[in-house]
Amino acid sequence: MNGLPMDLIVSAALFWIALGLVGLVAQKKPSFVRNAIFPLGALAGAIVAVSAFFSSGVETAVSFLGLPDLPFHLRLDSLSAFFLFILGSATFGISLYATGYFRNEEKHIGTLCLEYHVFLAAMTFVLLADDAFLFMVSWEAMALSSYFLVTTDHKIPEIRRAGFIYLLMAHVGAISILLYFGSMGGDYGFDAMRKTHLSGMQATFAFLLAFFGFGAKAGMLPLHVWLPEAHPAAPSPVSALMSGVMLKTAVYGLLRVLFDLLHMQVWWWGVVILATGLSTALFGAVFSAVQSDMKRLLAYSSVENIGIIFVGIGLTVIFKAYAMNSLAALALVATLYHCLNHAFFKSLLFLCTGSVLHATGERNLGKLGGLIHKMPWVAWTALIGSLAIAGLPPLNGFVSEWLLLQAFLFTPGLPHSYLNMLIPVAAAALVLTGAAAGYVMVKFYGIIFLGQPREEKLREAKSSGKWERAGFLWLAAGCVLLGLVPFFVIDHLAGVSNFLVGASLENRDWLFLAPISSERASYSPLLFLIVTLSAIGLAFIAVRRFYHGRVRREIPWNCGYPVWNARMQDTSEGFGQPIRQIFDPFFKVGRELPSPFDSKPRYSAKTEDKFWYWIYIPFGRAAEYFAGLFGKIQQGRILVYLLYNFVTLIVLLLIVQ
Amino acid sequence: MAGQYINLLASILLLLAFAMLSQRRIKSLINLFMIQGMTLVANTVVIASTTGQTHLYYSALLTLTLKVVILPWILYRMIRQLNVEWDVETLINIPSTMLVGIAIVIISFNLALPISHLAGTITRGTIGIAMACVLLSLLMMITRSKAISQVIGFLSMENGLFFAATSTTYGMPMVVELGVALDVLVGVLILGVFFFQIREKFESLDLKHLEKTEEE
The missing domain is CATH 1.20.890 (cAMP-dependent Protein Kinase, Chain A)
Structure with a gap:
């Protein structure tokens, strides 16, 4: 068994590259490229996920590729295995979906197929790299291939602009990472870096460089600006991959640097990460609430989730710096769990928007509505994704956020008076973020799928094909399962937390999830589900039994009006208005008010990011x-x-x- | 005795560099370049006979054929074909160029001082002059606007380098010297082709026509 997972993963990555080349050669036969190559790519994703899941211990290898005297070093340990599992399992669903989705993109399917699979392979090698050389090469390959994917529709000027911003930020980040590797003592191998002992100042400097570099890729405030531009511009499966998986490679890089390559952690590094993460999360949640483009809304929601992940990392660093290893393990497990969850639900939602976009040609929330009747598959899986991302039990989003809040509850034990007073405030802000995320999802789901169609053409919207459904089912099932059986995931994460912080969660009970002790707090998603279902069932029976049984069917949102139309519904701008009022200083709002004599009045409000004016434009x-x-x-x-x-x-x- | 010959030749070389700096006519420039070549040959022969380094004789022979015969011939032919034989260049302020040149010579001598202490050759006093010749040729390239004079400046820079090499270490290895000689020859031939192209395009050899290459 030893050595096999690594071989399988490397072969899968090389297989992806080969698939991409075949796709390029065979671009004259688009249906072959779609129906053969993308499912095979999905299969390779499944292989990566399975072999990463079953890998154990540390495997290293020296690749035959690379420059003379500078071979590529590969290493598969529990951290990279976990992120490879995220990559593989999310890719499986996304590639299946892409098979169906790209039937409308047959014009440039060849290059698309090549870029898509090179992107996957590059991410795999980023996660496997054990030297700075391979890491940077695959990091850049990842950035470039995703740039070309983002600019698939390069004839549209906005997309070219989005691509440019993305490329610019990717390179600013990459330079910073390169400088970080340079500051690690001169040797390019990760093994040598592990042995390097930097002085306090040097280590801080190295940390800041790495934090900046990986933060730019992850979409940390204020380096997030590329995210809401690039995600809407890319084709939906690509947005799903970028948001669900690529952002995680940056998280992986940061974790690798903090807990593996640097030999020490300083508590205030944790405070920096936590503060940045917290402001990122709040910012993302507030901004996604006021968006009226559905993919942009999801992009800001990605910013928010990255913020939550960074909060977890910051907390881990703080606990680790004070040698509270088991609490560090709790925070770390919450963080990693959230990475996995985000890969599933955000990919799922991006794929849903892709199907909506294909069926209606609209990204603007103000022109959608009522799609649950026309696209039930998309609507129901999107419902699962929305509930999961809003952090509702018994789905997966709840588990990781609950674990993170549990970790916060232990911060009063920190031996530092300011920290144990201030961090609970951070916990409160995190809860606020969670609430805002719920608000956003009500808006997202309600406006797209519920109510009445806001445009006439929506009545002809077609449901998704079978490949798309397979993708939805896989990702939605992931959201449900990860929520219902957290015990197995946490058990698997013990390897990672042992490796990074030297402790793991003691959780012996498969039914109840009790991170520290069952006296303190425990959670059982299965019981929750059973109780909820039985409560609903009982209510249903009771209603059937006691209700008089006269039912009148009406059109939704009719509200008893004799005359109604779709324009009487709440709009996306209207829904976001309270948030816009409360957080007014954060936004730059451009309103367009209809004149009183307009027969078809339209109101639109465009909110802009002030960071453009604060940082980027100067x-x-x-x-x-x-x-x-x-x-x-x-x-x-x-x-x-x-x-x-x-x-x-x-x-x-x-x-x- | 030999040392004095060498010093004489070196000072002639320096004088020629100044002469080139102030020469307006292209044809006279080529003549000066030829004389510079001859001085180099004489210098190499003197060093060879004093030190008994036989390979320097070959080097001298190579310099003679290339820099006294072939290159001037190519250049003469070129200016005849390009019809610039009697062209006069307008130079910017010769006296101040001369003053800059003098400053350069002083700098070079200062720079060469530590190297001369290290070198164990009989020609070590002339390293400063060699360096001055290189820098003066560069200065000449800066002050000229005709493409041909620039090439001559480039070639005379190579002469200065050659002189520096012979005076610090009794010349480079034969292989290197052959390589450099071939490079210079090929370089001049290629530049010749360029001249005709430039001429055809802009109907002049003045470099100011090339200034439109700046990015807009």
């Missing part, structure tokens, strides 16, 4: 200004360039002397 202006200054020395005259050479030479000679 930064861009400064860059342009300095570039202009440098442009002045670029005269275009050969003689002047020669003069520069000459003067530089003389000055250097004088300095050397």
